[in-house]
Amino acid sequence: MEIIACIKRVPDTETRVKILEDGSGINSEGIKYITSPYDEFALEAALRAKETEESSTVTVMTLGNDGAQENLRNALALGADEATLLNGAVTMDGLATAKVLAQEMKSKSPDLVLFGVKAGDDDQQQVGPMVATLLDYRCVTNVTNFEIQESIVICKRQIEGGNEVVEVTLPAVITVTKGEFEPRFPSLKGIMASKKKTLVTKDVQVPESHLVMTGMEYPPERDGVYIVEEGLEGVPELVKLLREEAKVL
């Protein structure tokens, strides 16, 4: 089985983000980058799928800049067999990204493609299903766990107020949320082995973004906390404030 896991390099959540003077974006200096959290689940799901299916390979793929090589190397150390860096611009336009990824995937004809349900930087939540539509693959989103049975994937999917079990026929795209796919840690053996694995870099032309950013700003600041009396004493005042001042009770 040919498996592809797509990842994205994003700023660490803890990172303070500073908007550039001209409002055209954020200052990338001093930012610590990581692999988007949901993509770590996707990679883990890919590695587990590989373990349960004989003669499977996992290719980890990303659209990004040279910095993303680090993320790909980490994925190889965890157990991915090969890596592809599509060197091109990433924008908020998920369809532009999806077109580039789908184009690359066509040559590999994967059976299973895994994405995190959304990226940790823009939270756009679109690339996975878009790639599926472009490839005419079936797709299940927001999956917490899945099992492959011959040519069918049985997925547990999170919906409002509960879960759903969905079956799709391969080839398929699955977007993964936090569920059973707790990421593994790299072993020394894995790190050493990764040095011999193939990391291919290809320059790609990314279609123009159809989302044009006209400005960027910080969200409005909150007024600051009002702390009532400590412990039980404070409860009556809190309730009064919520009712009369905040008007939410």
Added chain:
Amino acid sequence: MSNLMVFVDHRDGSVSNVTREILSVASSLAKELGVALHALVLGDSGAGDCSGQLAEYGADKILVAEHPTLSTYLSESHREVVVSAVESGDYSAIIFPATAKGKDLAPRVAASLDTAMASDVSHLEIAEENLEATRALYGGKVLARLRFTAFPAVITIRPNIFSAKKTSGIGQVTNIDVTLSMPEGYKVKEMETLGRENLDVSEAHTVVSGGRGMKDPANWRLLEDLRDSLGLEAALGASRAVVDAGWRPHGEQVGQTGKTVAPRLYFAVGISGAVQHLAGMRTAQVIVAINKDADAPIFGVADYGIVGDAMEILPVLTEKIAELNSEE
């Protein structure tokens, strides 16, 4: 600009709250633009019964696609029908509720139409005759304003971002023919609902959220009591720590790897306030923090705070709120 379309989320003949909220904002935009607001309803026979409710929230035209296959959300069938309905008209934007269904369907529709999608839009307005959307980036640390250069623009909107306002639309109903030609290859085998009345934390007006400070999963009954005192539109939330510990289901998790919520009132009980948690609730209208540690970061984002033992405070808080309710 051309007409606006809203994809309707409905359950048992009732239009969901988030759909009403979206219709309300779309209705005022449509009026400003001088275009019509269309609502698209997919479902089994009788799906069109909610048309009256749609007209009450501004729908001028209601497109109803009824077919047995559409009684459950099946991605290919839904995608095909929505794309066909959109292509039969002229639309500048299609707005989906950012529910599990909407988030699944919208990108597929955008890709089929070769257009652009902005998800979780928190503000929508007309600027220089263009539709301008605002959405958050980097876990809510920054807001970006966007314009679209491909149409129809596909947009998703979360619950509780806009207010539902009744405003009469023309309400003309049209039944559209449903032809399904794509092989589905997507089957829903079973559904399991947890929690009361399917109210998801992302849809609730009030959230009572617990973290490690609750000390023990058994103490959740105190949070449940508080939630019950707050009425039917209240739901439980949880921090990542207690979900990872197996105390609460992932469906309740609020935060970067959980849900993003914007309720009117958010109680953060025994939650320290890590950046990853804040990413999921920082836009709540009113935040109340209950924590033993006066230095907990949560107090930096809360509007009201009470320092003390949650296990002692919760029952008294629940009682006082119940008293308030019985006075009405």
